[in-house]
Structure formats: C-alpha cells, structure tokens
Amino acid sequence: MKHRGRLSVALVAAVAVLATACSGGGGATRDIAGSYTAKPAQTGTPKQGGTATVALTPGLSPNYIYPYPPAAANGTVIARGQLWRSLYRPSGEGDQVADAELSLAEPPVYSPDRKTVTITMKDYKWSNGKPVTADDVVFSLALLKAALAESPANWSFYTPGQFPDGVSAEATAPDTLTLKLRTAYNPSYLLSMLTLLYVLPSTEWNIAATGGPHLDYKQPKNARAIYRYLTKESESQATFAGNPLWQVVNGPYRLKSFDPTTGSFSLARNESYSGPGESRLDQIEFKAFTSAAAVLNQFKAGNLTVGTLDSSFAAQIGALKAEGYNVYGAPAPARLDALVINFANTVGNFDKVIAQPYVRQALQRLIDQQGYIASRGVYNGAASPNYSTAGTGSPYPPAFGDQPPYPYDPAAAEKLLADNGWKVVPNGSTTCERPGTGPGLCGADIPRGQTISFTLASASSPAFVGARDVAFASAAKKLGIEVKVVTKSLNYMYANYGNTFAPATRNEWAMQDYGALYLAAGYPSSNTVFNTEGSFNLGSYRNAEVDKLIGASTFGADEKSLSAEVTALARDLPVLFLPTPHTLVVWKDTLSGPQSSFNALTSFLYTPELWYFHS
Amino acid sequence: MTAPEVTSAPSPEAETWAEREPGSIRSVLHGLRRHPLGVAGGLLLLLIIAFCFLGPLFHPTNQTDVDLLNAALPPGSGHPLGTDGNGFDVLGRLMSGGQVSLRIGLLAALFATTIGTVYGAVAGLAGGVVDGFMMRLVDVMLSIPFLFFVLILSARFHADALSLSLVIGGFSWLVSARLVRGEVLTLRVREFVLAAKLMGASRRRTILTHLIPNALGVIIVNITFQVADAVLVVAALGFLGFGLTYPTADWGSQLASGVTYISADYWWLIYPVGGCIVLTVLALNLLADALRDAVGRRADR
Numbered sequence: 070m071k072h073r074g075r076l077s078v079a080l081v082a083a084v085a086v087l088a089t090a091c092s093g094g095g096g097a098t099r100d101i102a103g104s105y106t107a108k109p110a111q112t113g114t115p116k117q118g119g120t121a122t123v124a125l126t127p128g129l130s131p132n133y134i135y136p137y138p139p140a141a142a143n144g145t146v147i148a149r150g151q152l153w154r155s156l157y158r159p160s161g162e163g164d165q166v167a168d169a170e171l172s173l174a175e176p177p178v179y180s181p182d183r184k185t186v187t188i189t190m191k192d193y194k195w196s197n198g199k200p201v202t203a204d205d206v207v208f209s210l211a212l213l214k215a216a217l218a219e220s221p222a223n224w225s226f227y228t229p230g231q232f233p234d235g236v237s238a239e240a241t242a243p244d245t246l247t248l249k250l251r252t253a254y255n256p257s258y259l260l261s262m263l264t265l266l267y268v269l270p271s272t273e274w275n276i277a278a279t280g281g282p283h284l285d286y287k288q289p290k291n292a293r294a295i296y297r298y299l300t301k302e303s304e305s306q307a308t309f310a311g312n313p314l315w316q317v318v319n320g321p322y323r324l325k326s327f328d329p330t331t332g333s334f335s336l337a338r339n340e341s342y343s344g345p346g347e348s349r350l351d352q353i354e355f356k357a358f359t360s361a362a363a364v365l366n367q368f369k370a371g372n373l374t375v376g377t378l379d380s381s382f383a384a385q386i387g388a389l390k391a392e393g394y395n396v397y398g399a400p401a402p403a404r405l406d407a408l409v410i411n412f413a414n415t416v417g418n419f420d421k422v423i424a425q426p427y428v429r430q431a432l433q434r435l436i437d438q439q440g441y442i443a444s445r446g447v448y449n450g451a452a453s454p455n456y457s458t459a460g461t462g463s464p465y466p467p468a469f470g471d472q473p474p475y476p477y478d479p480a481a482a483e484k485l486l487a488d489n490g491w492k493v494v495p496n497g498s499t500t501c502e503r504p505g506t507g508p509g510l511c512g513a514d515i516p517r518g519q520t521i522s523f524t525l526a527s528a529s530s531p532a533f534v535g536a537r538d539v540a541f542a543s544a545a546k547k548l549g550i551e552v553k554v555v556t557k558s559l560n561y562m563y564a565n566y567g568n569t570f571a572p573a574t575r576n577e578w579a580m581q582d583y584g585a586l587y588l589a590a591g592y593p594s595s596n597t598v599f600n601t602e603g604s605f606n607l608g609s610y611r612n613a614e615v616d617k618l619i620g621a622s623t624f625g626a627d628e629k630s631l632s633a634e635v636t637a638l639a640r641d642l643p644v645l646f647l648p649t650p651h652t653l654v655v656w657k658d659t660l661s662g663p664q665s666s667f668n669a670l671t672s673f674l675y676t677p678e679l680w681y682f683h684s
Numbered sequence: 685m686t687a688p689e690v691t692s693a694p695s696p697e698a699e700t701w702a703e704r705e706p707g708s709i710r711s712v713l714h715g716l717r718r719h720p721l722g723v724a725g726g727l728l729l730l731l732i733i734a735f736c737f738l739g740p741l742f743h744p745t746n747q748t749d750v751d752l753l754n755a756a757l758p759p760g761s762g763h764p765l766g767t768d769g770n771g772f773d774v775l776g777r778l779m780s781g782g783q784v785s786l787r788i789g790l791l792a793a794l795f796a797t798t799i800g801t802v803y804g805a806v807a808g809l810a811g812g813v814v815d816g817f818m819m820r821l822v823d824v825m826l827s828i829p830f831l832f833f834v835l836i837l838s839a840r841f842h843a844d845a846l847s848l849s850l851v852i853g854g855f856s857w858l859v860s861a862r863l864v865r866g867e868v869l870t871l872r873v874r875e876f877v878l879a880a881k882l883m884g885a886s887r888r889r890t891i892l893t894h895l896i897p898n899a900l901g902v903i904i905v906n907i908t909f910q911v912a913d914a915v916l917v918v919a920a921l922g923f924l925g926f927g928l929t930y931p932t933a934d935w936g937s938q939l940a941s942g943v944t945y946i947s948a949d950y951w952w953l954i955y956p957v958g959g960c961i962v963l964t965v966l967a968l969n970l971l972a973d974a975l976r977d978a979v980g981r982r983a984d985r
Contacts, residue, residue, distance in 0.1 A: 362946075362947070365947060381944065381947070382947050384947055384948040384949070385947045437752060440752040440753065441752065443752070443753065444752040444753065444755045444756075444769075444771075445755050445756035445757075445769070445948070446752070446755030446756045446768065446769030446770055446771065446945075447752065447755070447769070449948070496748075524842070527929075532769075532941075532944035532945070535941075536769050536770060539750060539770050539929075539930040540750045540752055540770065542750075542930055542931075543748065543749055543750035543770070543930070543931075544750070546748060546749075546931070547749065553842070553929075554929045554930050555842045555929060556929055557839065558839060561839050
C-alpha cells in the first residue's frame with residue numbers, strides 16, 4: 070500500500086512539474102533594463118482613505134518592536150522609521166545623507182572645532198499630543214549607551230571608542246539639543262550616525278517596571294534598568310499591538326495589529342502626526358513572505374499594492390505592467406555585492422595565500438562583471454557593474470572613475486600568478502614553485518607545492534547568487550584554482566559566518582556571498598566594516614593604510630577623504646566585487662506619491678504618509 | 685548407539701527445497717515474467733541507465749566550464765534541450781546528473797539493505813528480549829523526521845556523493861530491517877532451518893546460509909524500492925538547495941535551478957529533468973511492485 074502511494078506521489082509530481090512549467094515561451098534576450106528605468110510620475114487627484122497592502126522583504130519577517138533589539142534577540146524591527154522616527158530621516162536618494170524635510174530636527178550646526186553640535190528640534194508631536202523635545206533625544210542616546218554597556222554587539226554600527234562613546238547630550242532648551250563630542254567627527258559621518266538614532270518618548274518610557282516610578286535616565290544605572298525593561302517588554306510579541314508603551318509614537322503611524330506567527334502587521338494613522346505628508350491612507354497592511362516567488366504570485370493575483378522584487382524577476386515586468394502595476398528599478402544606493410574574504414581562514418594556508426594582494430587581484434580579474442550582467446542565467450541585464458565599496462552612482466566615487474583597477478582579464482590573472490612564483494595548470498592544480506618573499510616569489514609563509522583551494526559559502530537565495538558563484542568557480546578552475554561552492558541558507562550565514570561574532574566557525578568559510586551589504590547612503594563610510602576594530606568586519610580584514618583613511622573620513626573635516634578611502638579599498642580588495650543587481654519597486658497604478666518615495670523603496674525606506682489612491 | 689554425524693552442509697534435497705522457497709531469487713524472477721508492467725519498468729530502467737552512462741559517448745559535452753554568453757538558451761542546434769543558467773548543455777547535464785543520482789541511489793540502497801538485512805536477520809532469529817530491544821530501537825529511529833535531520837546536517841556540513849549516500853542509507857535501513865525480520869520470523873520455523881539447527885549449524889551459518897538466501901527475494905524487492913526512495917530524497921534535497929554543488933550535478937539540483945527560472949519561462953530547465961526523475965522512480969516502482977507480487981504469490985502458495 071505504501072509503495073502504491075509512492076507511485077501516486079511520483080505521478081502527482083509529474084503533473085505538478087508539467088503544471089508549473091506550462092507557461093511556455095523562453096524567448097530571445099530582451100532589453101530588460103530598458104523596461105523599468107523610467108520613474109513613473111506622480112499623478113492623479115488624491116483620494117482620502119484606503120488600505121495599501123505592502124509586501125515585506127521575503128525572509129525578513131519582523132519579530133521585535135523596540136528599535137534597538139539586543140544582538141541575542143536576532144531581531145528584525147517592525148515598521149522601522151514609521152512608528153518612531155530617527156532624529157534625521159535617511160535619504161533614499163543616495164546623493165545626501167539625510168532627508169531634511171522628513172527629519173525631526175533642523176540640520177546640525179557645528180562649532181569651529183566641530184566638537185560642539187547644536188541641533189534645533191522641529192515642531193513634531195507625540196501621538197499623545199506632547200511635543201517631541203530635545204530631552205527625548207537625550208533619553209534615546211542614553212538608552213543606546215545602555216544597550217552597548219550590556220554588549221557591544223547590541224548595535225552593529227558600533228566601533229568601540231566611537232559614537233556614541235565620547236558623546237554627551239544636553240537639552241539646553243526644550244527645542245535645542247547640544248552634543249559635546251570628545252573627538253570631532255566628519256559632519257557627514259556624524260549625520261549618518263544620527264540617522265540611526267531613533268527618538269523615543271522620554272516621559273512615558275523612563276520606567277523600569279510596568280506602573281513603576283519614572284526614573285532619571287541620565288543616570289547610567291537607571292538607563293540600563295529602563296533598557297532591560299523595554300527589551301523584556303519587546304519579547305512579548307502577543308502584546309505588541311496592545312501594550313500602551315508601544316502606542317506612544319512620533320512617526321506617521323501606530324501599530325494596529327501584529328501576527329506573531331507570520332510577522333505580518335498592520336499600521337493605522339497616527340492622528341497626532343505633525344510632520345510632512347498628508348497621511349491619506351487609513352491603513353497599511355504589511356504582509357510577510359518566505360520567498361520572492363510568493364511575492365511575485367501575490368502581485369500577479371493583484372493582492373499587493375506595493376513591494377520590491379529582486380532582479381531575478383525582471384522578465385516579469387511586462388506581465389506586472391499588464392496587471393496594472395508601475396515598475397521602477399535601479400541599483401540601491403551604497404549597495405555592495407561582493408565575495409567577502411575571510412582573511413583568518415587557515416584551511417590549506419588560505420590566510421597566507423589570500424594575504425597576497427596579487428592573489429586577490431588575480432581572483433578579481435576572473436569575475437566577468439559584464440558577462441554576468443548580460444547572461445540570461447545570472448542577471449539577465451538587470452544589474453550594474455560595481456568595483457567600489459561606495460556602490461554605483463555614489464557622490465563619493467573612486468578616483469579611477471569607470472576604469473576599474475582589476476577588470477575581467479583571465480590572461481592577466483594567469484600572468485599575475487605566473488609572475489609571482491606559481492606554476493599555473495589550467496583545469497588542474499596550480500602550485501607554488503618558487504616559495505619565499507621578494508619579487509617573483511609566492512610570498513610569506515607559502516610553501517613549495519602550495520595549492521589554491523578554498524570554500525565559498527553561497528546563499529541559497531536569491532537565484533543570481535548561486536549562478537554568479539558557480540561562474541566564478543568555473544573561471545577559477547580554468548586557472549587551476551579550486552573553489553568549493555557550498556550552498557547555505559541566508560539565516561545560517563547571518564548567524565554563523567562572521568569572525569567578529571562567530572570566531573569559532575572561521576575555518577568553515579574562506580569566502581561568502583550572502584547577497585547585499587548596504588552602507589549608509591549619502592556617506593558610504595566603511596567604518597565598522599573594513600577597519601581593523603570594526604564590529605562588522607566579518608572577514609578580519611586589516612590594513613593600516615585603510616584604517617588611517619577610514620579614520621580620516623570618520624573624523625576629518627574633508628569630505629573628499631571618503632573618496633580616498635573608497636579608492637584605496639577598491640585597490641586593496643578586502644572583498645571581490647560583483648555587479649550590483651537592480652531592485653525592482655512595484656506598485657499599483659491606482660497608488661501614487663512623490664517619485665522619491667518610491668525610489669526610496671530600493672533602500673527599503675517606506676514613506677506611506679506620502680502616498681494616496683487616486684481615481 | 686552412535687550419534688548421527690553432524691554436518692552443516694546442506695543435503696541435495698535441502699537445496700531443492702530451498703530453491704522452491706517463496707522468497708528465493710530464482711522463484712521471484714520466474715514470477716516476474718507474468719508482470720508485463722514490471723518487465724516494462726525493468727526495460728525503462730535499463731534505458732535510463734544506458735542514457736545516463738552511455739549517452740555521453742554519443743553526445744559529449746563540457747559540464748565543467750561555465751559559458752555565460754550561452755546561458756539559458758532554448759533548444760536548438762548544438763543543444764537539443766537548450767542550456768541551463770550556467771550555459772551547460774541540458775541534455776549532457778541530464779546524463780551526468782543522472783549518473784550521480786543513480787549512483788547515490790544504488791549506493792544508499794546497498795548500504796541500507798546490507799545493514800537492514802543483517803540487523804533484521806539477527807533480531808528475527810534471536811527473538812525474545814533481544815528482538816524486542818532491537819525493534820524498539822528501529823521504532824525510535826523511524827520516529828525521527830528524516831528530511832529535517834538531513835537538512836540540519838546539510839546546513840552544517842558540505843555534502844558530496846559518498847556522504848549523501850551514507851546518510852540516506854544510514855536512515856533507510858530501518859524498513860529493510862523490519863521486512864527481513866518478518867521474513868526470518870516465518871523462515872526460522874521452517875523445517876529446513878530446524879533441520880540445519882538440529883544438525884548443529886551455528887547461528888551465523890544459519891543466518892548466512894539459510895535465512896538470508898531464502899529472504900533474498902524480499903531483499904531484492906526492497907533494494908529496488910530503496911533506490912527509488914533514494915533518488916527521490918536526493919532530488920528533494922537538491923530541490924531544497926542542499927544537494928550537490930558545482931561541478932557535480934544531480935537531478936534535484938537541476939530541477940531547483942530550473943524552478944528559479946520559472947518566471948522567465950525557461951521550460952527546458954524543468955520538463956526534461958522533471959521527466960527524468962518521474963520516469964526513473966516510476967520504472968523502479970513498477971519493477972519493484974512486480975517483484976513484490978512475484979514474491980507474494982510464491983509465498984501464498
């Protein structure tokens with residue numbers, strides 16, 4: 070009986086396979102990118118009301134509500150930026166750090182030595198009618214420091230000794246905040262940090278127990294007690310929508326419901342919101358998904374109003390437009406797709422081999438960015454070349470412009486190895502035959518007979534990640550380099566592949582491709598990512614010269630120093646650069662709003678208060 | 685009075701008797717001839733094996749060098765079934781993927797059947813507390829969700845063909861053990877087994893010489909099902925993204941890769957490999973069903 074059942078399963082599988090593939094087609098290569106680069110204009114006469122259904126990024130279902138989840142919670146925050154605004158709203162355009170209009174404060178004013186910063190609050194209100202004051206910012210900074218006192222890992226933008234260390238805040242007037250800095254920061258860098266400082270209600274949240282006394286949060290001990298209480302409250306997902314704490318918001322929306330099972334949630338209008346935007350929509354439904362294909366299916370069924378898709382679905386743009394959707398696509402600002410190198414992996418002397426700049430240069434020259442972009446199997450035209458940490462179209466471009474230092478050139482890669490003491494055996498095993506240090510030799514600690522073989526952990530989704538990694542492995546094989554591609558789930562990689570937070574697994578991966586890394590749009594500093602002490606320096610990269618340049622872009626007054634940092638990193642290759650796929654933003658043509666509000670979705674910045682339905 | 689000479693060598697009469705036992709291989713093959721669907725399944729399986737292992741001689745392709753510019757080409761000249769997302773010829777990929785899938789299936793089945801047969805025979809012959817303990821252990825292991833376990837393993841470790849075979853085999857022997865134990869429970873009270881025991885045959889010799897050979901029909905049927913199961917498991921793991929990776933190919937990974945291009949309508953990445961999986965499992969199931977019926981009919985007699 071069991072085997073008859075198995076037979077039936079096989080036949081059902083056959084039918085399913087045929088059914089899933091029944092759409093037929095497979096035409097010739099089309100100009101995919103040309104079909105989505107034009108931004109649809111704001112249009113129509115706004116109507117009041119309506120519910121917009123928004124697709125959340127697949128696999129990133131929210132599970133936390135307090136804006137600073139502890140590292141241990143592995144939290145994804147609900148409606149980031151819509152319930153509680155940061156002091157400065159990040160810009161979604163990529164050409165500036167903050168969006169001045171949507172920020173809670175006027176631009177900061179610096180003293181001549183840049184160690185005193187004066188910030189004037191705008192006239193924003195909390196949902197309970199009280200004004201958003203400088204004290205609230207002081208409170209927020211105190212809670213951030215309390216989180217870091219618990220563990221430096223509690224904020225992934227933290228480098229010990231830097232912001233918020235050495236920063237004291239004082240409310241010199243209800244609407245005036247004064248920051249005193251122990252070290253002067255680059256104004257753009259500091260602004261990028263302030264875009265991450267969520268302003269929290271100091272008069273409602275300054276408690277350490279439900280119904281408890283209001284505490285002086287300026288005392289670090291009290292701040293820690295408040296932090297612990299708030300994070301504990303945030304562990305109770307069932308009470309997210311009902312807990313009065315979380316109903317005090319300064320953003321345009323408040324949480325109406327939350328489904329702990331799926332992570333889906335809905336937002337209702339904050340009637341007291343006093344910032345820009347008409348907030349015409351009555352309600353926003355955010356739906357969680359586990360795969361991008363499921364999002365696409367819901368778009369095709371007409372069940373979604375707004376969402377994003379990765380470029381794997383670029384071929385579906387025509388079908389989506391036929392369903393009444395607008396589609397706009399572009400590379401997200403300051404997005405970096407790369408093979409992250411683990412300089413601390415000692416398997417097969419990988420650390421010794423990869424420490425040699427010429428090896429990294431040779432490997433970079435094996436990446437055919439234009440080929441990947443053109444290939445129907447990888448990006449199908451929906452990507453842009455990128456050779457820098459600043460991403461495409463950055464206001465801080467590398468000095469080499471569009472002439473990358475190590476473009477695709479397998480012959481040059483072979484020559485690099487041969488010129489440095491390696492016997493290159495195409496499709497075989499390339500070995501070091503001239504060990505030692507000095508010109509023409511393999512390099513320090515690389516023995517004779519050393520091979521180049523390593524493991525590349527490749528995220529199981531999206532599809533282009535696996536395709537580009539296999540293409541890289543194939544190109545390396547032709548040069549006698551063995552790249553063992555192993556597929557891992559994204560969650561596993563996030564949790565286990567980073568030497569700063571998971572040093573025990575450092576020998577499991579020599580390179581990893583988890584898709585995208587987003588630096589701060591507008592000021593894409595690599596501080597915390599590529600500086601030696603950086604909390605997000607996943608592969609233990611270290612370069613004294615780069616540290617110096619990162620220090621200059623972080624603390625120096627000259628904003629052009631960031632270009633120098635970007636250039637140095639592109640030349641030294643802490644990672645191997647891959648093309649940046651375009652993010653597709655999809656929304657119903659019955660919904661409209663400023664172009665910038667949809668462009669910001671490429672950076673996952675939602676501004677539904679600016680949207681409206683029209684006839 | 686002298687004691688009768690004790691010998692463990694089977695008499696010619698016992699041999700004949702054994703041949704007629706319902707589970708013997710010859711009787712099973714004899715019974716198979718009455719099942720046209722089973723014969724068709726066997727022939728289809730031979731065809732698939734020939735396609736996978738002899739096909740590359742007639743359609744040689746490069747299955748190691750990615751060809752980005754010729755990726756995802758629809759069927760046409762030079763590529764009868766088109767190319768995949770890495771530019772590999774799909775027809776050639778089906779052959780190399782099939783080789784790996786079948787090898788893993790066969791190796792896993794042999795591994796599972798060997799362990800399961802010995803385990804089941806020992807338990808069945810031992811009986812009593814030993815049998816009870818051994819079978820409860822099997823019950824406990826059967827309660828572990830196999831796919832869940834394998835997915836955890838594959839998240840932590842890198843799978844290759846051999847390790848995948850061992851893991852699949854390491855879980856699949858449980859069914860074999862139950863089947864063989866059941867067969868041994870019926871065989872051990874047969875006269876020829878009792879006779880062998882009376883003549884002083886050791887337990888080891890009884891198992892290897894009398895019980896296992898007479899349960900061979902059941903074992904062969906089980907192997908056939910095990911291969912089919914293993915092919916499906918490999919396909920499922922590959923489909924979930926935890927199968928074999930470049931440069932090795934297997935059908936499941938091919939199907940998973942094809943499904944990612946569903947929205948692009950690259951049907952040639954789905955139909956052929958999906959068809960191969962279905963046909964192989966179908967062929968193995970038809971053959972196994974016929975073999976099982978043949979064993980059962982002889983047993984009924």
